[in-house]
Amino acid sequence: MYLVGFYSPKAKSGVTELALSIYNWLKLNTNTAAAFISYGKLEKEETSNELIHEFSKLSLTEQKRKVKLMKNEYDIIIYDASSQLSEGVLKLLPIVDRLFVVGEEHTDFAVKLQKIIQFDKIFDKSVKNFITHLRGSKTFIIRENKEDRVIGFNYSKNETNTIGQMVYTDYVTRYLEEKFIEKNIKIFKKILRIPKKDLYKGLHELGIDFEKALLFHEYVFLREALGQDYQEALENLFPLLINSTYKEIFEKFQNEINFIKKVKLL
Structure with missing residues (x-):
């Protein structure tokens, strides 16, 4: 139902570790049916129907079809889009419901990415909806650990809990809004008759x-x-x-x- 993307333009930024920690947090702390998709290859995790990797090997059409099927089966899907800025990642990001750009130094990157996509949408309509995900509260710049400034992204258990709560709250809000909207649409259609x-x-x-x-x-x-x-x-x-x-x-x-x-x- 709800697809959450985690991305960083920087290699070895810890996005996969963070995304996996959020996935595990959801399974441990909520009763939602959670799933995990990795654009690249996972070395340690045991893959299954709800935890898949090497998404990059599928065509864009197959990726979208797979996500659509999983959205019908799972409440929350965590999408680990960590990699270099490839065309494949850019093509799939528009379908996420919420995007996290990891690392506070990437605030400027998020703005530049928005400008790139605004330009691209003139030629490719598949990216037009992505614009909204890089505006306001739709984009989160997850900060690095201030006490331990090293190359890459560092996260603590506290940050995992905070981000996990944020994702879960977003999901609940989205669920309630959709149900409320669906109900109102049915009522309005009856009124029109x-x-x-x-x-x-x-x-x-x-x-x-x-x-x-x-x-x-x-x-x-x-x-x-x-x-x-x-x-x-x-x-x-x-x-x-x-x-x-x-x-x-x-x-x-x-x-x-x-x-x-x-x-x-x-």
Whole structure:
């Protein structure tokens, strides 16, 4: 369901060790079904259906197909993309849900990588979604251990726990959002099937309080009277129906009417 990528442009940066520690942390501290994919070869770990390596040997199409199948089977997949900046890695990174660029010295690299992909997306649409993963909270620069500055990436048990918690929190949030969105999409589709003149009746039959349903009906028809398309009005006001109380909707409805009256008086 949820694919988390770990990457560093620097060879022998400890990305694989870090990614494996997060994978093991998830298996030990959560009840999620976790899996691990390594772009390169793993020397010590015993591979299985949930822990695979040498992903680079598969074609891009096979990689995407494999990830799609695994997303249906596992809750969280840790993707160890450590290697030099190859075309294969760059092609697969766009499908991750969350990307960690390892090493605080790579802050500039993350920015440069974003610019490269922004340029590439003009010619290759497969990378267009990756842009969002290098903005804001979607990119994490995992810091090196300040007390032991050596070449490569150093991590402690504390950092593993912090990053593991972050990954798990992201997964839970994503899961809840998807379920909430799926539920709302189903409700909205049902609302679209209600005859326009019977909107309030249909909403009440779907379980909406009668007064709230009647007010929403009036609000939609107000928007339509102002020139908005009926379906567009439904779509724009739907979040209000789902997330707001009768009182909150009434206040917004009344404010809109008052604003219209003021405009007409001017």
